[in-house]
Amino acid sequence: MITVITVIAAHHVMVLAHEWSHSMVGWLLGYKAQPFDIIYGDWTLFHAEEAINYEPIFRSSPWKASLIAVAALVTNVFLYLLSQVGLRKAATQRRPLLTQALFWFAVFNLAELYSYMPLRAFSPNGDVGHFETGLSIPAWIGFVLGTPLVAWQLFILLTKSLPIAYNSLEIRSTVAKIAYSFLTASIVFGLYGSAPIFYYSLAAPQARWSIFSAIVWAFVLFLLTRSILKKQSIASIH
Numbered sequence: 001m002i003t004v005i006t007v008i009a010a011h012h013v014m015v016l017a018h019e020w021s022h023s024m025v026g027w028l029l030g031y032k033a034q035p036f037d038i039i040y041g042d043w044t045l046f047h048a049e050e051a052i053n054y055e056p057i058f059r060s061s062p063w064k065a066s067l068i069a070v071a072a073l074v075t076n077v078f079l080y081l082l083s084q085v086g087l088r089k090a091a092t093q094r095r096p097l098l099t100q101a102l103f104w105f106a107v108f109n110l111a112e113l114y115s116y117m118p119l120r121a122f123s124p125n126g127d128v129g130h131f132e133t134g135l136s137i138p139a140w141i142g143f144v145l146g147t148p149l150v151a152w153q154l155f156i157l158l159t160k161s162l163p164i165a166y167n168s169l170e171i172r173s174t175v176a177k178i179a180y181s182f183l184t185a186s187i188v189f190g191l192y193g194s195a196p197i198f199y200y201s202l203a204a205p206q207a208r209w210s211i212f213s214a215i216v217w218a219f220v221l222f223l224l225t226r227s228i229l230k231k232q233s234i235a236s237i238h
Helices: 002-028 054-060 062-092 096-116 126-135 139-168 174-199 207-237
Strands: none
Touching: 002 062, 002 096, 002 174, 054 062, 054 126, 062 096, 062 126, 062 139, 096 126, 096 139, 096 174, 126 139, 139 174, 139 207, 174 207
8 A cells, every 4th residue: 555655656756756846937937927737637746737739939039948858858867867876875764764765766767758859859849859859959969868777777777776675675485576667667668658659649650669668568577577486586596
């Protein structure tokens, strides 16, 4: 139950920070009357939006539209790195609840970045598309520069941060570890991996990236499960 509550809370805080960042910068630049005036949608916040009309901003000051768009991604990067630092510190101090909260917060912030890079790197709309359009940057440049960084952090999350969560929460059983890793991979590659379909459609060209993410999801789950079983087997021998 604590894990479920923590996951939901981490998701909500991440989404609000993301959308408020758009709105705040838009307000500072004079394009919004209130800094927290966004579309919240329902309680899940899956339909939350910054409520900013980018078209007139592109016509008058493209670089400002780019700045508004990228503000949220910069916030996600900052919060992800901050949560990773806090995660390790909390684990060292043996504070399991804080460790779990920071772990899931890191998961959601990185999952949000993954949903843009590489999954929506070539989409004309969305944060990355607006950023590239405002500065006249070819989409392939963002893809080439951003994808390796996100992939690197995903590797760190799954191979370094996930075991820290196991140890801090004293997760010992094979089934519990597999369940925890399944939830982690499902959030990143399943839930956020479906972003291209969610924002476009199954028939849209962008949907192929969701198919790619589904394949990665299965591959990552296989590797994580195999690693857990192998370590448990070695531990049982000793």
